[in-house]
Amino acid sequence: MVKHYIIMSSSYTDGARVALDITEASQLNSDAIAKIIREIKQSCGDDVPLSTHLIETGTESWESVVKYDLFFEGVECVPSVPDFSEKVKKDRVLTGLDVAIYILSKIKCTHLSLEKLVYFAYADYLCEHGARLYEDRIYAFKHGPVVDSVYEAYKRSGPQYIQPFEFGPDSAAHTGVKELPARSRILFAKDGAEKLMSIDRTIQRYGEYPASTLVDLTHRAGSPWSHVDSTKAYQVISDELIRDYHDVERA
Numbered sequence: 376m377v378k379h380y381i382i383m384s385s386s387y388t389d390g391a392r393v394a395l396d397i398t399e400a401s402q403l404n405s406d407a408i409a410k411i412i413r414e415i416k417q418s419c420g421d422d423v424p425l426s427t428h429l430i431e432t433g434t435e436s437w438e439s440v441v442k443y444d445l446f447f448e449g450v451e452c453v454p455s456v457p458d459f460s461e462k463v464k465k466d467r468v469l470t471g472l473d474v475a476i477y478i479l480s481k482i483k484c485t486h487l488s489l490e491k492l493v494y495f496a497y498a499d500y501l502c503e504h505g506a507r508l509y510e511d512r513i514y515a516f517k518h519g520p521v522v523d524s525v526y527e528a529y530k531r532s533g534p535q536y537i538q539p540f541e542f543g544p545d546s547a548a549h550t551g552v553k554e555l556p557a558r559s560r561i562l563f564a565k566d567g568a569e570k571l572m573s574i575d576r577t578i579q580r581y582g583e584y585p586a587s588t589l590v591d592l593t594h595r596a597g598s599p600w601s602h603v604d605s606t607k608a609y610q611v612i613s614d615e616l617i618r619d620y621h622d623v624e625r626a
Contacts, residue, residue, distance in 0.1 A: 377435050378403055381428040382412065382459070383450065384419075387466045387560055392450045395459040398435045411456055418460040419467055420565045467565045471497070471511035471522035474574060475529075477561050479537060480554035482582045486532040487518060491589035494520040496577040498599070498621045500570065501614060508570060513612045515603035519593035520612055580626055598624040 380397040397403065397411070416423055432439035437452040453459045475493050478484065484492065500508040511523040529537060561571045581589060593600045599616040 376431040376433065377439075379428075379430050379432060379435075379440055380408060381430070381440070381447075382415070383426045383428065384424055384459075384463045385466070385563060386451070386462045387563060393459060393462050394437075394447070394450045394452045395456065396437055396440065396452050414456055415460050415463070418457075419464045422566065422568075423463060423467065424563060466563060469509040469561065469564045469570070470524045471509050472524040472528055473557075473560050473564075474509055475522075475525045477554075477557040477571075477574060478578060478582075480557040481578055483536045485534055485536055485586055486529040487534070488584075488586035488589055489529065489537065490521050490525055491519055491586065491593060492577065492581055493522045493525050494593070495581050495589075496574045497522070498617045498624075499577045499580075500573045501617055502621050503573060504566075504569065506566070507614070508573070513617075515600050515605040515610045515612050517605055519590050520600055584626070592624045592626060595623050600624075 377398055380403055382395040382397070384393055385391070386393050395411075397408070401407065402411070412425065415425065430440065430443055432443045437447075440452075441447045441450075451462075453462060471493050474496050475489055478489060478492050478496070494513060497508045497513065500506070509522075511525070514521045514523070514526075558571065561567055561574065564570060581592075584592075592598075595601070597620055599612050599620045602616050602620065603610045603612055
C-alpha cells in the first residue's frame with residue numbers, strides 16, 4: 376500500500392480545488408511535512424487556508440486517490456510545492472471587482488454608487504490598516520473616484536441598478552450574486568477576515584446613501600479626488616493622497 380499525504384487549498388481564479396500529493400517515503404515524516412507547510416505559508420501567508428489528508432491506496436497515482444474517495448474528484452493535483460504555492464498565492468490578492476461583487480451580494484447598486492462604495496472600502500481599509508485592500512488603480516473621473524476593474528466590468532450598465540443577468544444564470548434575485556461565494560472569496564485573501572470586517576463597516580457607513588450623496592462626499596474641497604486633475608483621462612489617485620485626505624470625505 377502507498378501512503379498519500381495530501382495538502383489542499385483552493386484556486387478561485389481557476390475555479391478549482393488544488394492539491395499537493397506527497398508520496399515519497401523520504402517526505403512522509405512529521406519534520407518533512409512541517410517544512411513543506413512552512414514553505415507554503417512563507418509564500419502564501421501564515422493565514423492561508425489549508426486542509427490535510429492522509430490515505431492509503433494501491434498505487435502512487437492521483438487516480439487511485441480519486442477512486443478511493445470521491446471527495447477528491449475534480450481536484451487539480453499539482454506536481455510541486457512551488458506550483459501549488461503559485462496557484463494559491465495569486466488568489467490571496469483581491470481585485471476591486473472581488474469587492475464589488477461582495478457589495479452587490481449585500482445591497483443593490485447602480486454603477487455610480489458601486490464605484491464609490493468600492494473606493495470608500497479601499498480608502499477606509501488603507502487608513503485603518505496601512506495596507507491596500509485590493510490591487511487596482513483608482514482614477515479621478517468627472518463623477519469621482521473610479522476603480523479600474525470595476526469600471527471595465529460595469530461601464531455599460533448606465534444609471535439603472537446592476538441587473539442579475541450580468542452575472543449569469545445562477546445569480547440570486549435582487550442583487551445579482553450569491554453572498555456565500557462572494558464572502559468566501561474575500562475571506563480567502565491575505566488577512567481576509569480583517570478585510571471582510573472592514574468592507575462590512577464601509578457598507579454599513581455608506582451603503583444607504585444614494586449615488587448623488589456619495590459623489591458629493593468625494594467632491595468635497597480637499598478630498599483626495601479634488602487634488603487630481605479629473606479633466607485629464609485616467610489620472611491616478613495615489614495612496615498618499617488617500618491617506619492624507621480621506622478624512623475630508625468621510626460621512
